[in-house]
Amino acid sequence: MLAVSVAQASDSLPYYNSAEFTPHWLETNSTKLEDFHRIPSFSFMDQDGKEVSEKIFENKIYVAGFFFSTCPGICPSIRTKLNKVQQKFLNDADVKILQHSIRPNTDTVDTLKKYANENGIVTGKWHLATGDRETIYSLAKSAYFASEDLGNIQKTDDFLHTESLLLIDQNRHIRGIYNGLNSASVSYLIADIETLKAEMHNH
Template sequence: MRPKHVLLLGLILLVPVLAFVFLYTFGTNRYALPTFLPDRVDSTLVEGKWRRDTVFHQLADFRFASQSGREITQQDVGGGVYVANFFFATCPGACPRMNSQMARVQEKFRHEPRVKLVSYTVDPAHDSVAVLERYAEQYGAIAGKWFFLTGDKTALYRLATEEFRLDAPSGAGPGIVHSQNLYLVDREHRVRGIYDGMKPKDVERLMTEINVLLYTYEHE
């Protein structure tokens, strides 16, 4: 065999080997979720150089009554991820559409115990435990999976405006805070995604990103 033919054959055999090495080394596809609601920027000294790091908000604990009458805290929905939203039972249009999308998320993760759903009422004066029990039945809420919560008006208002940072209504005192957003909360109680609960495509993205978070927990 001529030297040129040997060189050509060697190159042909070498190409797939180099391609494999390149893909193995550089081809890992990592999809990292953003974190929302920054609190502050801290400066830390690392190897003689100052590095600025953003510290993101961690949602404070809560204690509200669920549609079953049982008190629920963040510990009851922690350990995995949960999807949160705000609604009121007499809302005629946006809330039913939004909670129908929440029902899609519940069905998608019906058999995944690490995924919970939390719906906070913003009208606790009307939305009693009995009202929420009937409301939850309309959407097929699974006991221990999807919690509809009510309680002290001031505490719910503070949760909405100070923890999830929804815009406060105009006027004095706590009012009805309305939002069509769905929030993805991780096990460190940080918001990792905000989605339009009126848009099915946004909810598809939410379900994809839930899987991303669960995958990262499995492969730490």
């Protein structure tokens, strides 16, 4: 399991472009980045019934992940960790959180709003996205490299791979992957957000 970004001791973070999450060390002004993998355009609805698209993440750093509101297993644990991220960057307009529901048919806007209210999820900071199931799954696999088993519950409480949290920079490049169940890993995530913020303001 990929638990942490590999750049903890560094003042820069790698770039990722495949499901293997092999790090690519590139300068932020490298011409290679022009054609490098990035999160494509998307459009969903959030818990406030507002469109959530790549436009609201323009020049923002965000943490991306997957969940569904009735998940009894790992979701509450991941949510606790994301709450720490939200709290740390609550007053920082550069940092957002985006969780995509993998059960969008039952996770309606109203359901997500109730979930947000019950769990201290702050409007405008932490977006819970719902929309067309096929679109979400396609984005999950092609953009965020979630496994083919995404949402395959079967006989367990967990859904596979979705404990992963991904760090996306202001240019929609993937810059880190973290185990959202692991406190140390989420501490690295917070540190790496700080690294990205410094990079963003230095260029």
